[in-house]
Amino acid sequence: MARFDTLNTAWTVWDNPAPAPEGAVLEYTRELEKFLAEIERRAFRMAQVALRDPDDALDVVQDAMLKLTRNYAARPSAEWRPLFYRILENGIRDMQRRRTVRKRVMTWLPGPKEDPDNEAQDPLENVADSAPTIPERLMQAQAMQHLEESLRALPARQREAFMLRNFEGMDVAETASAMACSEGSVKTHYSRAVHALRAQLGEVW
Amino acid sequence: MSEQDHEAFEMRSRALFHDSVEGLDMRIRSRLTQARSAALEAAQHRQPWWSGWKVWTPAAGVTAAVILGVVLWIGSPLGHQGGTLADAQTSFEDLDLVASSDEGATDAMDMLQDDIDFYSFADKATPGPAA
Numbered sequence: 001m002a003r004f005d006t007l008n009t010a011w012t013v014w015d016n017p018a019p020a021p022e023g024a025v026l027e028y029t030r031e032l033e034k035f036l037a038e039i040e041r042r043a044f045r046m047a048q049v050a051l052r053d054p055d056d057a058l059d060v061v062q063d064a065m066l067k068l069t070r071n072y073a074a075r076p077s078a079e080w081r082p083l084f085y086r087i088l089e090n091g092i093r094d095m096q097r098r099r100t101v102r103k104r105v106m107t108w109l110p111g112p113k114e115d116p117d118n119e120a121q122d123p124l125e126n127v128a129d130s131a132p133t134i135p136e137r138l139m140q141a142q143a144m145q146h147l148e149e150s151l152r153a154l155p156a157r158q159r160e161a162f163m164l165r166n167f168e169g170m171d172v173a174e175t176a177s178a179m180a181c182s183e184g185s186v187k188t189h190y191s192r193a194v195h196a197l198r199a200q201l202g203e204v205w
Numbered sequence: 206m207s208e209q210d211h212e213a214f215e216m217r218s219r220a221l222f223h224d225s226v227e228g229l230d231m232r233i234r235s236r237l238t239q240a241r242s243a244a245l246e247a248a249q250h251r252q253p254w255w256s257g258w259k260v261w262t263p264a265a266g267v268t269a270a271v272i273l274g275v276v277l278w279i280g281s282p283l284g285h286q287g288g289t290l291a292d293a294q295t296s297f298e299d300l301d302l303v304a305s306s307d308e309g310a311t312d313a314m315d316m317l318q319d320d321i322d323f324y325s326f327a328d329k330a331t332p333g334p335a336a
Contacts, residue, residue, distance in 0.1 A: 029245055029248065029249060032245060032248060033241065033245055036241045036244065036245070037241060040237045040240070040241060041226045041229055041234070041237065042222075042226055044229070044233065044237060045222065045225055045226050045229070054233065058233070058236050058237070058240065061237065061240060062240035062243070062244070065240055065241060065243075065244035066243065066244045066247055068244070069244045069245060069247055069248035070247055070248065073248055140221060140224055141225075143217075143221055144221045144222070144224070144225050147218055147221060147222075166215050166218060166219050166222075167218075167219060167222045167223075169219075194211060194214065194215070197214070197218070198210075198211075198214055205214075205217070
């Protein structure tokens, strides 16, 4: 069996019609799993901040995982993170567009009939059951809620730059790669985002 | 706004975000794990490059277009271009015979003169209508 010095060599060989050696496949499958497990929750929260709805956010994250593993796993592992976030952001944008179209169509259609069984339903039942009981946690949750609302109010590129730089901890070059723009643009978007957020949150924070 | 304020803001927002990530409920965590497994499963059973629909669909489209083009070309008048050329060649030879300045052309002129003489004779020989 041939020896593979790096995971990328293994991928290159796997791209060929000949079947990949089992050991190489296992090795980079493990590497991919580690990467996805490390990134998935933050990616979900970022998608949720942008989309608000957790189910939509889950769909977008799952789609991004599939696209990364299917189309870009052959790339060097250092490129996975910017690629993943680029796919994720494209997914978020597509979802937002679909929602806008759906909303326009729904305004022309008659609304759903009121279900008498649902009238008595308590809206608090839909809230996640991990509500903090300690006042400090409650305050943190409120602060995060304000931050999320302010982030949603930002232009998409500014929100993207802020979340990738600040939440994900990417450097300028990585963020530029994920956003498919220049490093100068990343700095501008990020700076504007911070100023806008501080201006919005100044009173409540 | 000072640089320190900026840094404090960044740190606080980052801490809040990471707290919210840690506070994700089990339902979400479970679904993320399922999504990851599905993605890895798809990666392990990746098809070879030549078996994907993205390769075969354009190839099939091009083949269908070529076949359609050939069928239409054969069915159209242009498709019989071989026969038409042969006909054109024959007509050209006839024209060449008639129009050439050799004896063929002289014969043709003689034949035409004979015809005129004959028609003139016939006209005179035919009795005119009764007055």
